[in-house]
Amino acid sequence: MIHTTGYAAMSSSAELAPYGFERQDLLDDEILIDILYCGICHADIHQSKNEYGNTVYPLVPGHEIIGRVKERGSKVTKYIEGDLVGVGYYILSCGGCPNCLNHEEQYCDIGITQTQNGRLPDGNTTKGGYSTNIAVNEKYVLRIPEILNKPGVAPLSEGEGGAIELARNSIAKMINCASLSDKMITAEEGGDAHCGLNNPALKAQVVFDWLEEVLSITPGKKSVQSKYY
Ligand SMILES: [Zn+2]
Ligand SMILES: [Zn+2]
Structure with a gap:
């Protein structure tokens, strides 16, 4: 398990508060990212307040993530430790349906797994980037040029x-x-x-x-x- 510290909403009326939790161990095709910055999107506010009606609490928002690769699974080929990377609105799709095979993963027949408040194959709910780290399949990670202003580019990662x-x-x-x-x-x-x-x-x-x-x-x-x- 990977220990993580973040900010979570515990209910639709609660303010975000410090929250410690565990992420699952890294899979072979995942990288562990130490999060440097995370943009604030209005969807974060909607979901914190359960305004979409489907929030699973505790909710850790955040899907405009910039960070550095800290570890990588044994089958990761695109990134190495220290790379600057970004993560956007979703972190997984089925990979095998016609839309995924056509590089239209956001239309996955099974449904994408959102970076926050999404449902993972193991049944756990995803916790987002208002946290110290996140593990993501390398396919759903963007490389970020070092020349960019890190906090400024975070919102673009969505x-x-x-x-x-x-x-x-x-x-x-x-x-x-x-x-x-x-x-x-x-x-x-x-x-x-x-x-x-x-x-x-x-x-x-x-x-x-x-x-x-x-x-x-x-x-x-x-x-x-x-x-x-
Ligand atoms: Zn957003
Ligand atoms: Zn799919």
């Missing part, structure tokens, strides 16, 4: 959905702006708004390349609008 696409479009415009010296301030503001960048012409291209890569390898790449959220 980007199996619209966030990545929004950022991609915005940054594409930012790169265009950055080619004109009199628009550099505009570009920098755009970068700061999305990723905390401070050298737009150079760094924006890195981010743009990364987002293109994310779109090409991320579960759900073919659709930016999930029916689940």
